[in-house]
Amino acid sequence: MTMSIRLSASFALLALVLSLADAYDPSPLQDICVGVAEPHNALFVNGMFCKNPSLATADDFLFSGLQVPRSTANPVGSTVTPVFAAQLPGLNTLGISMVRIDFGIGGLNPPHTHPRGTEILLVLEGTLYVGFVTSNQLNNTFFEKVLHPGDVFVFPIGMIHFQLNVGKTNAVAIAGLSSQNPGVITVANALFNAKPPISPEVLAKGFQVDEKLVETLQKKFWYYN
Incomplete structure (x- = not known):
């Protein structure tokens, strides 16, 4: 392998490593980006619109009530x-x-x-x-x-x-x-409650079970936690 080929291969590998390093949430390019639902005069960043930073308040960075027990009276208990970020807008872009x-x-x-x-x-x-x-x-x-x-x-x-x-x-x-x-991808819900439904033949062969069992599972009520 010539030196030029080795260098090309090294640069290609380096580019691949750098691309994988960016596979997570990107580093923010601003101090804050409080998420807002209304896009008027806002910038779309990381899946949410950003409030004008000069309009941000301390409340944008506060979530209260996490100490309160929640009911577990549901099918999964x-x-x-x-x-x-949807519940605490100040989290937007912070990863x-x-x-x-x-x-x-x-x-x-x-x-x-x-x-x-x-x-x-x-x-x-x-x-x-x-x-x-x-x-x-x-x-x-x-x-x-x-x-x-x-x-x-x-x-x-x-x-x-x-x-x-x-x-x-x-x-x-x-x-x-x-x-x-x-x-969040809940495995059972994603497979047996997909819309439109996944072909029972696909799931039956994938799980190596009878198609009737798959059809029964697809008719169940699937709770989203």
């Missing part, structure tokens, strides 16, 4: 209270967000993934069984742990993960995410 998760006894935050953010979870009350599954690249390795108050667990970006209350009391956790808009 858990409730997620998000604090994303972080958080959620509170309330669990009833036996409550589950179903298997899901955040396509745009890594999650770090802190247990405040109760006992949670948690885990995530790696991609095909690592043979779908399953990492699991039982967490107690004060324990912290990380779910890498894009990995399917869950939390289940295995204690005898309600449980509460707080999680931080490395995106102001991490997104």
Whole structure:
């Protein structure tokens, strides 16, 4: 391999690495970008319109009430209270967000993934069984742990993960995410409640089950946490 070819290959590899480094939320190019719904006289940045910085107030950076327990009387027995840019406009472009998760006894935050953010979870009350599954690249390795108050667990970006209350009391956790808009894909909902429906033949072959079972699942009520 000649020197010029080696240099070209090196530059190509460097360009690829730099492009991958930009795969997360971009660094903001301004101090603040308070999200607003009304686009009049506003600039569209990172999925939201930005308020004129000279009109920003302290309230744009405040979210109250995260200490209030939420009802878990729903089919999965858990409730997620998000604090994303939609709820806290001052987060827009800053690349972080958080959620509170309330669990009833036996409550589950179903298997899901955040396509745009890594999650770090802190247990405040109760006992949670948690885990995530790696991609095909690592043979779908399953990492699991039982967490107690004060324990912290990380779910890498894009990995399917869950939390289940295995204690005898309600449980509460707080999680931080490395995106102001991490997104959520709940696996079962996405596959069996897609609109329009995914062909039962596709799902039956994919899961290696009978098509009638797939059709039954597609007729169920799927709760979005």
